[in-house]
Structures are given as C-alpha cells and as structure tokens.
Amino acid sequence: MKMKTSDFDFKLPEKLLAERPATYRDEARLMVLDRKTQSIEHKEFKDLINYFDEEDLLIMNNTKVFPARLFGNKEKTGAKIEVFLLRELDPKAKLWDVLVDPARKIRIGNKLFFGDDGELVAEVVDNTTSRGRTLRFLFDGDYKEYRAKLAELGTTPLPKYIKREADEEDEERYQTIYAKEEGAVAAPTAGLHFSKHLLKRLEIKGVNFAEVTLHVGLGTFSPVQVEDLTKHKMESERAHISAETVEKVNRALEEKSKICAIGTTSMRAIESAVSANGKLNEFSGWTNKYIHPPYDFSIANAMVTNFHTPRSTLLMMISAFGGHDLVMKAYKEAVEKEYKFFSYGDAMLIL
Structure with a gap:
C-alpha cells in the first residue's frame, strides 16, 4: 500500500513542544518500542544502559552547532x-x-x-x-x-518554535557533550540526552562507540507540503564517515552485535554510505538521502530518536524503521502521557 503524507499527521498540542530541556540530560523520559513483541515501555533515558551489552555499538553524530x-x-x-x-x-x-x-x-x-x-x-x-x-x-x-x-x-540557533531568546543554558544544552566538528545549524537532538556519567557507564559495560559527522541544516525542520511524499526533495547536508568508523561498524555487522543509530542524522549518514554488499563505506560529501516507508535498512538494528512533529521527514524515517502502525500507536500514547516533543523533548528507543 502506497503511503501518503497525511498518514503521518496527528494532533500535537502546543504545550507538548519542549521550550526547555529536562533538568538533567539523562533524566528525560524514554519510551521503548520493541518491534518483535510490538510492546511499548516507559522508562528514563538513563535506563538505556539496560538494553545494550558488551560489544554492542552506538553510532553518534559528532557535529557541533555554531552560533548561526x-x-x-x-x-x-x-x-x-x-x-x-x-x-x-x-x-x-x-x-x-x-x-x-x-x-x-x-x-x-x-x-x-x-x-x-x-x-x-x-x-x-x-x-x-x-x-x-x-x-x-x-x-x-x-x-x-x-x-x-x-x-x-552570533547566538545559539534555537528552532523557531521556541519563542524565547537563547540564553547561557542553551549554549551548553543545545549541544551534545561529544560535539566536536563545527558546522550544524541545528542540534542532532537524540544525542542531547547523553550525560558524561551515562557514557562512562556504557563504556564500563563494554559498549563501543563510533562517530559520524552530519552537519544538520534547516531542512531538517521542513514539513512535507505535498501529499505524494515521494515528490518531496530533501536539502543536501554535508557528511563524513571515517575509515575508523567503517571498521568498527563492519566488525559489529560481522559479529551480529546490536548496532544503534543515535538519531535520524546518524541514520541518514550511514544509510548514505552503504556498499552493494550491505557493508558501510567511507564517505565525505553531500547527502540528500530521503528515507520513508517502505525502506530496507542496511546497518542499524536499533535507534534512539526524539519525538517529531506531524508530517515531518523525521517521523517518516522513524515509521520506516519501527513500522508505521507501531510508531503511530506510540505517538498517540506519547500525546496521552504528555511526553515532550521536538528538539528539547523526550526520547524513544526502537529495538
């Protein structure tokens, strides 16, 4: 069945758009979706550690927001x-x-x-x-x-839906703690929930990390205006995947470890660099990769993401990964349980 843009519409009360981040990064709420059992659990972000084991791999976008x-x-x-x-x-x-x-x-x-x-x-x-x-x-x-x-x-480029002026808290919190490659005009928001403490605990548990760079542009916020979603054009964004990351990811694929993309931007980066035999390649250039259902993912078998706005390409990617029915059911529950949405909002883990 061919999907339409209206299949990704839902009522989002304005009060659920997060104006400020959670007091502590890793204490945002976390909704966990299990594709096998079709179950939905409600946790805190720091509980993420319970879903990963030794030699599992988290792929993180190390882009840094500049005061644009x-x-x-x-x-x-x-x-x-x-x-x-x-x-x-x-x-x-x-x-x-x-x-x-x-x-x-x-x-x-x-x-x-x-x-x-x-x-x-x-x-x-x-x-x-x-x-x-x-x-x-x-x-x-x-x-x-x-x-x-x-x-x-310059000042921190908060998304337009946040009506207040950016302040000192935003300078720190609208940036992941592992940001290093300057070039984004919007934060890779799923990564905002990681604290130093949580990263350390994951490291001690034996979980591995790989970094990609995708400089997020404003196109990430553009709603799809056409009903035939295949006609939407993505803005190009600059991406880089190093030889070191390729080696870590392909080893994890061979060992059949859990590979988790942290955020839609990490997912776009790796899916832009897949070889004919389903492995990851080095990459340096521009990508306008547009992921919507139906889509076969090659690398990651888990992902962390925030809650996105109606009719957005981000929600379409999540639906392609988690399954449209399960994701839209989860979003209905998120609205009922007053999860916070968008850049400073809560998170979802899809297994």
Whole structure:
C-alpha cells in the first residue's frame, strides 16, 4: 500500500513542544518500542544502559552547532535585521548562504552592520530565494579572527518554535557533550540526552562507540507540503564517515552485535554510505538521502530518536524503521502521557 503524507499527521498540542530541556540530560523520559513483541515501555533515558551489552555499538553524530543567528541593522535606515547563517560557501571570500528576516527590503548592494559599533559588516551580493541571500563579510583580520568575531556576535540557533531568546543554558544544552566538528545549524537532538556519567557507564559495560559527522541544516525542520511524499526533495547536508568508523561498524555487522543509530542524522549518514554488499563505506560529501516507508535498512538494528512533529521527514524515517502502525500507536500514547516533543523533548528507543 502506497503511503501518503497525511498518514503521518496527528494532533500535537502546543504545550507538548519542549521550550526547555529536562533538568538533567539523562533524566528525560524514554519510551521503548520493541518491534518483535510490538510492546511499548516507559522508562528514563538513563535506563538505556539496560538494553545494550558488551560489544554492542552506538553510532553518534559528532557535529557541533555554531552560533548561526545574528542580529544587525541595515545601513542608512538602521532597520533591525535577523540573519541566519546556513552554510559557508567560500571561506577565503567570506561568502555565506543566509536567510534574512524581514527579507522584503534587503536587496543586492545593501550593507548590514553587526555588533555595538558595526564591528562586523556584510554586503548582500545575491538573492537566492524569497528569504535567502548570499552575504560577503567585510573584515580586515585573518580567517581565525573573523570566525571568532562571528561566533562572538552570533547566538545559539534555537528552532523557531521556541519563542524565547537563547540564553547561557542553551549554549551548553543545545549541544551534545561529544560535539566536536563545527558546522550544524541545528542540534542532532537524540544525542542531547547523553550525560558524561551515562557514557562512562556504557563504556564500563563494554559498549563501543563510533562517530559520524552530519552537519544538520534547516531542512531538517521542513514539513512535507505535498501529499505524494515521494515528490518531496530533501536539502543536501554535508557528511563524513571515517575509515575508523567503517571498521568498527563492519566488525559489529560481522559479529551480529546490536548496532544503534543515535538519531535520524546518524541514520541518514550511514544509510548514505552503504556498499552493494550491505557493508558501510567511507564517505565525505553531500547527502540528500530521503528515507520513508517502505525502506530496507542496511546497518542499524536499533535507534534512539526524539519525538517529531506531524508530517515531518523525521517521523517518516522513524515509521520506516519501527513500522508505521507501531510508531503511530506510540505517538498517540506519547500525546496521552504528555511526553515532550521536538528538539528539547523526550526520547524513544526502537529495538
């Protein structure tokens, strides 16, 4: 049976969208779905350790969120402008793809000033979409100083549904504790629940870890607008899978260990690099991999993920992995039991 986008719709009360994270990372709620028994259990995230044994493997996305939201003023009028840095096009030329808001009056040739005394200036050099622009930053110092200035003036790019300003707590909590490769404009949210203590306990138990990098873009939040879900186009995101990770993953496959993708971004990365014989390959480049039912997964046989919004590509991937009926039943239960949804929300483990 061919699935439609409306098959992934459900009523999500606004109060269930998490404005702030759980007090402690590993004390978020955890719903556990078992595909074999079709059962649903309710736990805490730190109980994750009970589902993994020696030589099992967790695959984690080590991307790091950069402070991508800038607030500035337009030259002459002084009008307030919000700029969201999407991707760096050319480090040497200091060129960026950005979104601007309000975009109506931001034209090619306009200059935008950032910081108290306009310590960073950008010129609009191209229109890309209705809200999209290409900016060239004008800065005299070297590249390292310029990037430091961008980071200093930028703020944590919380998702739009969180209406408050980002604060110091967000700087720490909208980042996984193992984040190291800077380049994401949104956090790989399933990983936000891991604490140092929980990682240590997993390590002591003999569980192994492998890292991939997928720099999450804003496309991750785009709902599917077409009823024929196969017509939706995913935005490309940069990914990297090292030889070391390939070796760990393929060994775990040979040993038939449990392999758990931490988050949809880790899952997209590994599924973008599968060889003809079902093993993992090294990868460095862009992926626009779009996973929806029906889909045969090659690498992971378990996954951790947050609770996603209706009609999202993320929910479609989860349904492809967990089975549509079980996942939608779990989501109904999550709403009834008031689980928290989306970026700062609770988590689900699918076995």
